[in-house]
Each structure stands twice: as structure tokens, then as C-alpha cells.
Amino acid sequence: MSSFDHALPVIFLGLMGFAMLMYVVLDGYDLGVGMWLPRATTGEKDVMVASIGPFWDANQTWLVLGVGILLIAFPVAQGVVLTALYLPVALMLVGLIMRGVAFDFRVKARDDHKPLWNRIFSAGSALAAAAQGWMLGRYITAFDDGAVAWSFALLIAVTLPASYLLLGACWLIMKTEGELQRKAVRWARLMFLPLVAGIGAISLATPIVSPIVRARWFTLPEFIALAPIPLTTLAALGALWLLLRRPERVLGASCWVPFALVVGVFILAATGLAYSLYPYVVLDRLTVWEAASSPAALKVILIGVAISVPAILGYTAYAYWVFRGKARALTYG
Amino acid sequence: MESLDGLLLARIQFAANITFHILFPAITIALAWALVGLRLAWLRTRRTEWLHAYLFWTKVFALSFALGVVSGVTMSFQFGTNWPGFMERAGNIAGPLLGFEVLTAFFLEATFLGIMLFGHNRVSERVHLLATVLVAFGTTMSAFWIIALNSWMQTPVGHTVIDGVFHVTSWLDVIFSPSMPYRLGHMLLASFLTAAFLMIGVSAWQLLRGKDNLATRPVLKAGLAAAAVLVPVQIVVGDLHGLNTLEHQPAKVAAMEALWTTQRGAPLVLFGWPDAATRSNLYTIEIPRGAAWILTHDPDGLLQGIDAFPDAHPPVAPVFWSFRVMVGTGVLMLCAAWLGAWQVWRQRRRPRLELPRWLLAGLAAMTFSGWVATVAGWYVSEIGRQPFLVQGALRTAEAASAVPPAQIAQTLAIYLIVYVLLIVAYISVLRYMAEKPIEDPGTSPAKRGARPVAAGAE
Numbered sequence: 001m002s003s004f005d006h007a008l009p010v011i012f013l014g015l016m017g018f019a020m021l022m023y024v025v026l027d028g029y030d031l032g033v034g035m036w037l038p039r040a041t042t043g044e045k046d047v048m049v050a051s052i053g054p055f056w057d058a059n060q061t062w063l064v065l066g067v068g069i070l071l072i073a074f075p076v077a078q079g080v081v082l083t084a085l086y087l088p089v090a091l092m093l094v095g096l097i098m099r100g101v102a103f104d105f106r107v108k109a110r111d112d113h114k115p116l117w118n119r120i121f122s123a124g125s126a127l128a129a130a131a132q133g134w135m136l137g138r139y140i141t142a143f144d145d146g147a148v149a150w151s152f153a154l155l156i157a158v159t160l161p162a163s164y165l166l167l168g169a170c171w172l173i174m175k176t177e178g179e180l181q182r183k184a185v186r187w188a189r190l191m192f193l194p195l196v197a198g199i200g201a202i203s204l205a206t207p208i209v210s211p212i213v214r215a216r217w218f219t220l221p222e223f224i225a226l227a228p229i230p231l232t233t234l235a236a237l238g239a240l241w242l243l244l245r246r247p248e249r250v251l252g253a254s255c256w257v258p259f260a261l262v263v264g265v266f267i268l269a270a271t272g273l274a275y276s277l278y279p280y281v282v283l284d285r286l287t288v289w290e291a292a293s294s295p296a297a298l299k300v301i302l303i304g305v306a307i308s309v310p311a312i313l314g315y316t317a318y319a320y321w322v323f324r325g326k327a328r329a330l331t332y333g
Numbered sequence: 334m335e336s337l338d339g340l341l342l343a344r345i346q347f348a349a350n351i352t353f354h355i356l357f358p359a360i361t362i363a364l365a366w367a368l369v370g371l372r373l374a375w376l377r378t379r380r381t382e383w384l385h386a387y388l389f390w391t392k393v394f395a396l397s398f399a400l401g402v403v404s405g406v407t408m409s410f411q412f413g414t415n416w417p418g419f420m421e422r423a424g425n426i427a428g429p430l431l432g433f434e435v436l437t438a439f440f441l442e443a444t445f446l447g448i449m450l451f452g453h454n455r456v457s458e459r460v461h462l463l464a465t466v467l468v469a470f471g472t473t474m475s476a477f478w479i480i481a482l483n484s485w486m487q488t489p490v491g492h493t494v495i496d497g498v499f500h501v502t503s504w505l506d507v508i509f510s511p512s513m514p515y516r517l518g519h520m521l522l523a524s525f526l527t528a529a530f531l532m533i534g535v536s537a538w539q540l541l542r543g544k545d546n547l548a549t550r551p552v553l554k555a556g557l558a559a560a561a562v563l564v565p566v567q568i569v570v571g572d573l574h575g576l577n578t579l580e581h582q583p584a585k586v587a588a589m590e591a592l593w594t595t596q597r598g599a600p601l602v603l604f605g606w607p608d609a610a611t612r613s614n615l616y617t618i619e620i621p622r623g624a625a626w627i628l629t630h631d632p633d634g635l636l637q638g639i640d641a642f643p644d645a646h647p648p649v650a651p652v653f654w655s656f657r658v659m660v661g662t663g664v665l666m667l668c669a670a671w672l673g674a675w676q677v678w679r680q681r682r683r684p685r686l687e688l689p690r691w692l693l694a695g696l697a698a699m700t701f702s703g704w705v706a707t708v709a710g711w712y713v714s715e716i717g718r719q720p721f722l723v724q725g726a727l728r729t730a731e732a733a734s735a736v737p738p739a740q741i742a743q744t745l746a747i748y749l750i751v752y753v754l755l756i757v758a759y760i761s762v763l764r765y766m767a768e769k770p771i772e773d774p775g776t777s778p779a780k781r782g783a784r785p786v787a788a789g790a791e
Contacts, residue, residue, distance in 0.1 A: 054447030057402055061439045064409050068435050071413050071420050072428030079417030079734070086414055086736045090744040093407045094751055100403035101755060104396040109762050294500060297425035301432045308436035312444075319444050322455050330451045 008302070009292035012073035013281065015305060019066035021270045024132075025167070025263055026059035032168020034099055034125025035161065036187055037118055044180045045118055049103065051175040051327035056103065058316060060096065072301060077281040077291035084143040085135050092131035098124025126161060133160030140273070141209050142283040152202075152209050159198030163266070166191040170259040173250055175327045181255070185247040188258060192244060196237060199269070203230070206276065212284060213276045226275065233268045236261045340733045342741040343415045346748065348715075350407055352708055353752045357401030359707045362476055362521065363528035364394050365469035372465060376458065385771050386548035390532070392766060395450055400759060402443070407748075409435075415741075416722070418732030423499045423723055426492060426507055427482055434478035442471030473521070480520055484513035486723050487714065488581045494726065511581055515574035516714075522567040523710065525559065526666065527703025532556040533673065534700025535767045537693045544768045550686050554677050561674035564667045571663070578717075579628050582724060584642040585717030588652035590624045594638040599624040604657070607649040612639065647719040655712035662706040669699050701760075 030052045037045050070078045082089060098120045106117035137153030169191060172184035207214035217226065240261045243250050250258055277283055281291045292298065368390060375383035412431070413420060420427060448456060448464040456464070485491075491506025492499045501507055536553035539545040579586045586592075591607040591614050592599055601623025605614035622632040629636065639646050673688070673696060680686055688696075722729045 054451050057399075057446055058440060058443040060402070060406065061435070061443045064406055064439060065435050067409055067413065068432055071409075072424060072432050075420040075424035075428070078413045078420055082410065082413040083417060083734055083736055086734075086740055087744065089410055089414055090747065093410060094747055096406060097403040097751060097755075100399050100406075101758075104399045105758060105762060108392060108396055108766055109758070110765055293428060294425050294498075296501065297428055300429045300501075300504065304429070304433050304436050308440075312436070312440045315441075315444050319447055322448055322452055328454075331453070 005295040006289070008295050008298045009073065009288035010279070011302065012069060012292070012298060013278070013288045015309075016066055016069040016073065017270065017274055019062050019069060021267065023059070023062035023066055024270075025266050026062060027056070028129075028164045028266070029167045029171040029259075030056045030059055031099070031125040031129045031161075032164035032166070033171060034122050034168075035129065035165055036168055036172070036184075037122040037125075039187065040180065040183070044183070046329070047176055047180060047327055048172060049106070049121075050330045051172065053103065053330045054319065054323045056100075058319065060100070073293055073298060074281050074286075074288070074291040075293055077286050080143075080282050080286065081139065085138060088131045088135045088138070092128050092135070095124045095127030095129075095131060099128060100124075129161035129164050130157050133157035136160060140206065140277075140283070142285060144209075148209060152205050155198065155201055155205065159195065159202060162191055162195045162198055163262075166195050167259070167262050167266070170262050174256045174259045177251075177326050181251055182247060185244060185250060189244045192237075192241060199233075199265075210276075210283065212280075216276055226272075229268055229272045229275075233265055236264045236268070240265075339736065339738040339741060340730055342738055342745060343733055343736075344729065346741055346745040347411055347415045349745065349749055349752065350404060350411055351715075352711075353756070354401065354404035354408055355707060355711060356704050356756075357397045357404065358472065358476065359524050359527040359703060360397045360531060361394060361401055362472045362524040363526075364390065364397065364531075365465070365472050366525075367528055367532070368394060369462075369465050369469055372462060376462075382547040382551050385546060386552050389548060389766070389771060390552075391450065393531075393535075393763065395446075396759065396762065398442075398446065400755065404752075405439075414736070415734055416732045417734045419722055419727070422497060422727055422732065423486075426485060426499050426501055429504075430478050430482040430485075430508070434475055438471045438475035438478065442468050442475070445471070476520060476524070477517065480517045481508045481510075481513055483714075484516045485510045487516070487718055488512040489723050489726055499723075499726075512574070512577050515570065515577045518570045519567070519574045519710070520707075522563060522570055523703065523707045525563055526567060527707055529556045529560040529563065530666065530669075530699050530703045531701070533560065533669075534697050534702075535763065537688070537696035538700065538764070539767055540688070541690065541693045541697055542768060544770075546771045548771070553673075553688075554686065557670060557673040557677055560666065560670035564663070564670050568663060568667070576628070582717065583637045584639070584646040585652065585713070586628065587637060587639050587642070588647045588649045588717055589656040589713060590628075590636075591649055591653045592624065592636055592638045593640060593649075595636065595641050596638060597625065597635050598622045598633045599636045599638075601627060602653075605653075607653050609649060645720065645725075647717050652713055652717045655709045655716065659706050659709035659713060662702050662709065666699065666702055666706065669696060669702075 033048050033052050037048060040048055070081065102117045102121035102124060106114050106121060109117060134153055134157040137156030138149075140156070141149040141152055166188055169184045169188035173181055173188065176184060207217050216222065240258055243254075243258055243261075279287045279289070281288055368387060371383055371387040371390065374380075375387055409431075412427075445464040445467040448461065449468050452461055452464060485507050488511040490510050491503040492501055494500070532552050533556035536545075536549045536556065539549045540553070575586070575589075590599070591602045591605060593607075593612045593614070598621075600619040600621050602614055603618045603620060605617035605619075607614050625634040625636055626632045628634065639649060672692060676688055676692060677686060718724055720728050720730070722732050
């Protein structure tokens with residue numbers, strides 16, 4: 001086996017991680033905005049949905065790419081992972097269906113049905129977010145049974161929606177103005193402490209639940225090499241808190257900073273997670289090399305990826321540029 | 334027995350999802366191109382009716398697209414949750430084809446959909462038109478890749494099997510497998526007919542209810558013209574597809590024709606009750622030598638029956654009936670399209686098209702005829718491939734998951750409730766939109782941009 005063939009599964013693990021991170025950040029703010037809907041006035045709801053309307057469909061496609069790479073590149077692992085996560089996957093899909101169709105139904109159905117579709121919108125967003133948190137928790141604990149593993153999954157099932165709520169609030173700080181923007185600052189402040197507590201608890205619990213993670217984290221010199229990840233996370237969270245305490249700092253030109261800081265925290269958390277899990281696709285059970293497809297198939301996909309992913313990133317950036325600035329009413333025509 | 338129940342439940346669940354899913358691509362693939370046409374008509378003639386038609390059908394497109402997307406995401410997961418053995422065994426082939434679908438189609442259509450729907454005030458007319466074309470191109474590419482995969486599963490070539498795992502020897506052969514051009518042509522035409530009859534039916538409904546607007550008659554005429562030309566083309570393509578199936582999947586054709594025994598000069602069973610227990614048809618109406626004549630173009634031609642494929646043939650009754658529903662609906666579509674087109678042609682000198690009410694009622698009743706024919710056609714194709722997942726090479730039972738049947742049953746119940754509610758919601762909202770007077774969109778983009786934010790997110 002050539003060294004390139006040996007590297008191929010690792011490249012695809014990286015791509016899968018990248019797609020999943022893109023999904024969590026991009027659809028994370030969509031789901032967060034969706035969950036905040038019940039707290040907004042009727043007019044504000046329209047602006048909130050308008051702020052994510054042009055993006056959500058493409059955002060959600062990163063999930064399809066992520067699970068697609070799991071199916072394509074790691075056929076052996078996908079059987080294990082998706083069979084173990086069968087129920088939460090189904091619940092997440094139902095949540096995504098509810099959220100996705102509500103986007104269109106809420107503006108096309110009769111006016112007196114609009115509140116119902118708004119409720120379906122937020123309920124779907126919450127269901128999808130909680131199911132994703134649960135799946136992440138089960139995945140990190142390698143689908144172990146027992147009270148410790150289940151409570152850990154429960155902890156993440158609560159923390160991930162909380163982080164989406166914070167991300168969604170920061171998105172609204174960036175994309176809206178006036179009273180709604182002030183509200184969004186309050187929402188972000190509301191979610192800050194629960195989120196920090198959640199991240200702290202997960203950071204303590206992960207090495208307890210997983211011996212492999214414990215070994216990875218607390219050995220020298222890796223411990224020192226890893227230190228920048230938690231330290232940068234703390235710095236970003238601290239900066240975010242300072243900004244959110246004084247709303248006037250984020251209402252103007254620097255309205256994008258809170259969102260960028262939270263995205264930074266997501267990236268750091270993903271980096272830490274990736275370091276903890278590598279080279280396993282299913283922790284302690286399947287490595288990338290055991291789970292991967294044939295090098296021939298992977299090469300074909302890699303060519304496609306090398307051409308299309310830069311193009312996708314390019315036109316995604318273009319779409320964000322077209323809809324830059326504060327959200328406006330969405331009109332066809 | 335338990336594993337059989339699990340297998341059956343997994344099949345019902347996947348079938349429920351894929352049936353629900355195909356309803357919406359069947360509309361959006363062609364409707365996207367129809368929108369390109371409507372937009373071009375407006376830009377070239379600057380006649381308000383085309384703008385109104387474009388705006389109304391853009392809303393229908395957005396709604397249908399959203400339903401297609403969410404059920405498509407569900408499907409991408411169900412490949413793994415319901416058929417883990419499929420990716421383990423055929424992943425080297427199915428993986429890249431599905432991957433290319435995501436990379437070249439899903440992102441493209443999803444990203445430019447935002448610009449197509451909401452970008453009017455933000456990009457130039459030229460860029461907007463390009464975005465619309467890219468969405469249409471994306472939906473068609475998506476159909477291309479998924480049809481390529483499905484066709485390979487029906488008529489697998491271009492691979493070798495090593496230790497039970499499929500490996501590609503020629504990508505060109507895999508992508509353009511023997512049934513692929515026929516299936517792709519048949520499906521794209523099915524989409525154009527589904528969209529055409531939707532546009533015809535909704536317009537006829539508006540006229541019946543006295544809720545017609547500027548766009549109603551032009552759309553009705555264009556839809557009838559397209560359908561009158563495309564239904565006969567579809568019948569020819571469908572016949573070619575059938576002959577291709579006879580060559581590569583004779584067991585499927587035997588089930589379609591309820592032909593239990595291999596024989597010369599087989600009759601065409603118009604109607605009958607295929608009985609699996611006695612392996613014969615009850616209460617039949619037959620045309621002597623009909624099947625032999627249609628399929629081999631020789632009244633004494635030899636056709637293989639179900640008995641030629643012991644333990645490797647599909648269940649006869651569902652395939653037989655689905656095929657008749659598809660063909661029957663197709664015949665009705667031909668009658669409706671030609672009757673309507675003939676009326677339009679007769680009235681070509683009149684200032685205003687006035688169709689008789691009985692015809693309008695008939696056309697309105699045919700609004701979703703494309704759905705019926707498309708779903709029935711896919712049932713013929715997919716049930717007709719059983720008991721195989723990959724024809725002759727991988728059995729469906731071998732790919733099933735080890736998920737407890739109770740879990741599959743629970744999630745199946747949830748999916749079914751959601752899907753039924755969504756179809757009811759879709760049709761009622763479509764009707765509500767059809768009867769709602771069109772708001773004058775105004776003709777200057779600047780005026781629209783000035784609308785206050787809180788006015789609505791539509």
C-alpha cells in the first residue's frame with residue numbers, strides 16, 4: 001500500500017470533520033434563530049426568518065455532505081454509527097423536516113395558520129438541535145451503555161442546543177438592527193453562563209468517560225502542546241462576555257464580533273474533539289484505515305472534491321456577499 | 334421470521350420516504366426550467382401576465398423545493414440506517430455517484446436558490462437569470478446522478494466482485510449502464526409532464542372557481558401545448574424503456590405482464606387478478622398474442638415467464654397493477670392534453686380562451702396525474718427488481734440492517750404521520766395560493782426594495 005493510499009482515509013476523515021463543523025456552525029445559527037422565534041414579536045419573527053432565509057438550504061447541505069462522506073468513505077463505520085443512532089437520527093430528521101417546510105408554509109398558508117407554522121418552525125429547530133446533541137454525546141462515548149455514558153449524552157444534548165442559541169443570538173446581533181438587535185444581545189447574555197457551564201462540565205466529563213481521551217489529554221508533552229486550545233477558548237469567551245455586558249459596544253460597526261468569537265469557540269471545540277478521537281472513526285473500535293473504502297473509490301471522489309469544494313466555498317461566499325448587511329424583507333420577483 | 338419482519342418494515346419505510354420524496358423533484362426538475370422560460374418570456378415581451386405567472390409559479394417552486402430537500406436529507410440518512418449492507422458491499426460504486434450528486438447538484442441548487450428567490454433587488458437581471466438557470470441545471474444534474482446509480486442497480490455493468498465487494502472496472506460503463514439513457518429520458522419527461530399537468534390543473538381550477546388572473550390563460554395554453562407534444566414522446570420513450578427492460582430484466586417484464594409460464598404467442602392481459610398461490614391469473618380480459626406482439630414484434634415470439642426465474646422473481650401482483658396504473662394514467666393524460674390542445678387551437682382567433690366547464694373540471698381533476706403515473710412507474714421499476722437490490726448480484730435481504738423491528742415500526746409510524754400531514758398541507762396551501770388574488774408586484778425593483786422590513790418575509 002503506497003503512502004498516499006495510507007493517507008487517503010485520513011484525508012477523508014478530515015473532510016468529514018470539516019463538513020460536520022461547517023454544518024454545526026452554519027445550520028447551528030439557523031436552528032438557534034429558529035429556537036428564539038417564540039420570544040419575538042410577529043414583525044420580528046419575519047425579520048429573523050428573513051435573516052436566514054437565503055442561506056438555510058445550502059447550510060443544511062453540509063450535513064448531507066458529512067453523512068455522505070461517512071457513507072461513502074467509511075462504509076464499515078456507517079453501519080455501526082447509524083444503527084446505534086437509529087432513533088435520534090429519525091427524530092433529528094423529523095425536526096429538520098418540520099423546520100424546513102415551515103420556512104415556506106408560514107408565508108404561503110392562510111394568515112391564521114401562520115402562528116401554527118411558526119411554532120412548528122421552533123419546535124422542529126429544537127428537536128433537531130437536541131437530537132444532534134444526543135447523537136454527539138453517544139458518539140463520543142462510543143455508544144457505551146450505563147448511567148455515566150447516558151448522563152454524558154444528556155449533558156451534550158442540552159449543551160449543543162444552548163450553544164446554537166448563543167450562536168443564533170449573535171447572528172441576529174450581526175444581521176438585525178433596532179429593538180430586535182437589543183433583544184438579541186439580551187438573549188446572548190442569557191445563554192452565556194449556561195453554555196460556559198456546559199462546556200466546562202463536558203471538558204471535565206470527557207476524560208472521565210473515555211480512558212483514551214484521558215490518556216491523550218494528560219500526558220507530557222502533549223498536555224503543554226494542547227494547552228493553547230482551552231486557553232484560547234477561555235480568552236474568546238472572556239472577550240465575548242465583556243462585549244455582551246455593554247450592548248452599545250456591539251450594536252454598531254462591530255456587530256459581527258460576537259458571532260465571530262462564538263464561531264471561533266466552535267472551531268476550537270471541534271479541534272479539541274478531533275485531537276481526542278483521531279485516528280478512530282468509532283472510538284476504541286474502528287480506526288480510519290479499518291473503516292475506509294477502497295483507495296480506488298476514494299481517489300475518484302477526491303478528484304471530485306478537489307474540484308467542487310473550492311467552487312462550493314466560492315459561490316457560498318458569493319451568496320453571503322449578495323445578502324450582506326442587515327436583513328431586509330424577503331420578496332420574490 | 335423476525336428478520337423478515339424487520340426487512341419488510343425497512344422496505345416499507347424506505348418506500349414511504351422515497352415515494353414522498355419523488356413527488357417534489359418530479360415537479361421541481363421541470364418547473365425550474367419552466368421558470369427560466371417564464372422569466373425569459375417576461376424579459377423579452379415585458380407583458381405583465383408573464384411576470385405574474387413567473388411570480389406565482391416561483392412560490393409553488395419554493396414550496397415544492399423545500400419539501401423535496403427535507404425528504405431528500407431524510408433519504409440520504411436512510412441509505413445508511415436502512416441498508417447498511419448496500420454501502421458495505423456496493424459503496425465503491427454508490428458512494429462516488431451519490432457524492433457527485435451532493436457536490437455538483439445539491440450545493441449548487443441550494444445556494445443559488447436563495448439568489449433566485451430573494452436576490453432580485455440585490456443582483457442584476459443577468460446574474461439573477463444565471464442563478465435561475467443554475468438552479469434548474471442543479472436539479473437536472475441531481476436527477477442525472479441518482480438515475481445513473483439506480484440504473485446501475487437495475488442493469489449492473491462495469492464492475493467486478495472481489496470477496497463480495499463491488500469494485501469498478503469502468504466508470505463510463507457504470508454511469509452509462511444499459512438502462513440509463515432510457516430511464517433518464519423517461520424520468521425527465523415524467524417530470525415535465527408532472528409540472529405541465531400541475532400548471533394546467535391549477536389554471537383550470539382558477540377558471541372553474543372564477544379566480545383566474547392575468548396569468549391563468551397563458552399558463553394553461555402553454556401547459557396544454559407542452560403536454561400535447563410531450564405525452565406521445567413519453568409513450569414512445571416508455572416503450573423503448575420497456576424493450577430495454579425485456580432485454581436486461583426479463584423477470585420484471587414477466588411480472589408486468591403477469592406471464593407465469595414461458596410461452597410462444599403470449600396474450601396481453603389487459604385486466605386480471607394475478608394469484609401467487611396458484612401461479613395463474615383469475616378473471617382475465619386478454620388480447621390473444623398481444624404481449625408477444627408488443628414485446629417481440631412477432632405474434633409467435635417467445636417470452637420468458639415467471640417460471641423461468643425460480644426464487645429470483647418479483648412479486649407479480651404489485652408490479653402488474655402498478656404498470657396498469659401508470660399506462661392507464663398515461664392514456665388519460667394523452668386524451669386530456671389533446672382535447673385541451675384541440676380546443677385551444679379551435680379558438681385561436683378568439684380574443685379570449687373559453688374552455689367548456691366539463692373540460693376544465695376534467696383538467697383540474699388531472700392536476701396530480703403526473704404524481705400518480707410517476708410513482709406507479711417507479712413501483713414497477715423498484716418492486717420489479719426484487720428480490721435484488723443490485724439486479725442478480727446483491728439481494729435486498731443481504732443489505733438490511735440489524736435495527737430491532739420495533740424501532741423501525743415506531744419511526745415508520747412517525748414518518749407516515751408527518752408525510753400524510755405534509756401532503757394535506759401542501760395541497761391545501763396550493764389551493765389557497767391558487768385562489769388568492771395576485772398582489773401587484775409593481776414593475777420597478779426600487780419600489781419593492783423600499784418596502785419596510787416588517788411587512789412580511791415572503
